[in-house]
Amino acid sequence: MAYLEIRELQTHFKKRAGSIFSPHVETIKAVDGVSLSIEKGEILGLVGESGCGKSTLSRTVMQLLRPTAGSIIMNGEDLAKLPSSEVRKRRLDFQMIFQDPYASLNPRMTIFATLAEAIKQRHPNVGGADLSARVAKLMETVGLDPRFQKKYPHEFSGGQRQRIAIARALAPEPKLVIADEPVSALDVSIQSQILNLLKKLRAELGLTMIFITHDLGVVRYLADRIVVMYKGKIVEEGEAEALFANPQNAYTKKLLAAIPKLAATA
Ligand SMILES: Nc1ncnc2c1ncn2[C@@H]1O[C@H](COP(=O)(O)OP(=O)(O)OP(=O)(O)O)[C@@H](O)[C@H]1O
Numbered sequence: 001m002a003y004l005e006i007r008e009l010q011t012h013f014k015k016r017a018g019s020i021f022s023p024h025v026e027t028i029k030a031v032d033g034v035s036l037s038i039e040k041g042e043i044l045g046l047v048g049e050s051g052c053g054k055s056t057l058s059r060t061v062m063q064l065l066r067p068t069a070g071s072i073i074m075n076g077e078d079l080a081k082l083p084s085s086e087v088r089k090r091r092l093d094f095q096m097i098f099q100d101p102y103a104s105l106n107p108r109m110t111i112f113a114t115l116a117e118a119i120k121q122r123h124p125n126v127g128g129a130d131l132s133a134r135v136a137k138l139m140e141t142v143g144l145d146p147r148f149q150k151k152y153p154h155e156f157s158g159g160q161r162q163r164i165a166i167a168r169a170l171a172p173e174p175k176l177v178i179a180d181e182p183v184s185a186l187d188v189s190i191q192s193q194i195l196n197l198l199k200k201l202r203a204e205l206g207l208t209m210i211f212i213t214h215d216l217g218v219v220r221y222l223a224d225r226i227v228v229m230y231k232g233k234i235v236e237e238g239e240a241e242a243l244f245a246n247p248q249n250a251y252t253k254k255l256l257a258a259i260p261k262l263a264a265t266a
Pocket of ligand 1: 013014015028029030048049050051052053054055056057
């Protein structure tokens with residue numbers, strides 16, 4: 001069985017619609033029957049236009065939203081069937097890296113405090129020299145000098161801040177990391193450094209990741225497999241190179257054609 005297996009997942013929202021004279025409730029099928037699997041150490045690219053359901057799918061996998069139907073199976077256990085009290089505990093297994101590292105870091109906390117807090121979520125009793133050593137190790141893992149641990153987020157560049165956000169995501173030892181447009185707010189020259197860091201983490205730590213992006217160039221560089229979402233459903237799935245070379249679905253073709261630079265090289 002795959003490391004993580006999602007079967008026929010549905011996450012629907014109810015929304016009030018119509019006028020005050022004829023109100024009715026509309027169902028928004030943000031995720032509408034998605035099945036996919038991820039192997040340990042795999043980077044899965046999730047692409048699709050705004051509103052296709054990428055965030056809803058990731059929030060459901062992360063246990064932040066409860067699915068309307070379907071299964072999320074990890075280690076043989078269906079997370080969708082767990083009682084709410086258990087769901088809270090499992091959230092630690094899923095960590096996110098966001099687009100804007102500055103907004104996602106607490107400006108009043110030093111890097112040490114930020115990382116120590118995240119480590120303690122998993123290991124509440126760790127302190128003293130052990131905690132310091134763990135913080136230093138995490139900083140080294142993401143390419144930051146541990147001597148900077150008493151500094152605050154605003155004292156770092158955008159790329160360095162994203163490294164801190166990545167270290168914080170790794171600190172609770174997650175089983176899966178979901179990266180939502182993690183390089184789109186960075187300068188192009190910095191983007192490749194962060195993408196290379198994510199590749200390195202996958203190679204060294206066996207990190208398993210869902211990488212959400214609008215940028216097909218980025219996903220082609222990083223992902224092993226790509227899933228294309230459209231209106232809540234997966235319309236195409238395949239090995240990254242094969243999908244770029246020979247897209248099958250009309251929507252995927254349109255998506256690739258919308259990027260002239262890539263279409264020319266694909
Ligand atoms: N809490 C909610 N209540 C009602 N509708 C929602 C909610 N969250 C998302 N939706 C709707 O579900 C659909 C999918 O939204 P979602 O944010 O998952 O898409 P997305 O692909 O992540 O878009 P983007 O790339 O812009 O973040 C959209 O129609 C959106 O309006």
